[in-house]
Amino acid sequence: MSSRRSSGLATAPLLRRHAPVFAALGDATRLALMARLCERAPCSISQLTEGTPITRQAITKHLRVLEGAGLVRGEMSGRECLFEIEPEPLDEARDYLDLVAQQWDAALVRLKAFVEK
Amino acid sequence: MSSRRSSGLATAPLLRRHAPVFAALGDATRLALMARLCERAPCSISQLTEGTPITRQAITKHLRVLEGAGLVRGEMSGRECLFEIEPEPLDEARDYLDLVAQQWDAALVRLKAFVEK
DNA sequence: ATTATTTGCAACAAAATGGTTGCATGTTTT
């Protein structure tokens, strides 16, 4: 086994699992929604719309994106839909960033060793 | 001070600093580029294109996006442009995710205390 | 029973994204 490719990290399933999470977080409006859901526990769509310059429907769409990435979960309760943060994918994203940073550090060490040899 | 808003985290400058980083990571092709740059130290555009199903120009665009987010830095060396990972924004992104997760945990604790009271 | 709230759905428009091709330019290599 010569390895070097398929070192994990760049493997297709991994990428397709993490990319959507980062994509969902890659928007100021959605990051703000996440932050808001961090502060006050379950929030309805109307509450989350309150204070923003954009429409309820726009907020709804953003929430669906977050939900699609698994970062958030909404449940109907009477006439309102209450949203909460789902911590797991967030943790996984963090772990992935850890791995990348860690692997990059290792690469730096290897590079330095190579130069000095 | 009643605080509750502007608890950090949801503050506009914060969002606008982190969102582009997550957006840049939110694409399988770009994540793969990051992973590849982790394994082998500096890489030219042609090297990075090698093995992918898409064009050099597409790869170039992705690299510019990563560079725009500060995740990567390219420098001309003769006729080729060598790219390297820039670890700082990666760390900041990780820290931000930490904060969100941490704040969410705190919210859960508060909620639980409230329910039990 | 009415009225007010909260949401969902659908159609639409504008802008951003991801990708292509073709060509020009600069740098090695032979």
Next chain:
DNA sequence: AAAACATGCAACCATTTTGTTGCAAATAAT
């Protein structure tokens, strides 16, 4: 000097994203 290689630039196309408006339906409040 000529050929090969690596990149940059610009135009273009298709698709997705981000936001809108208008209307219908369900639930809660009066």
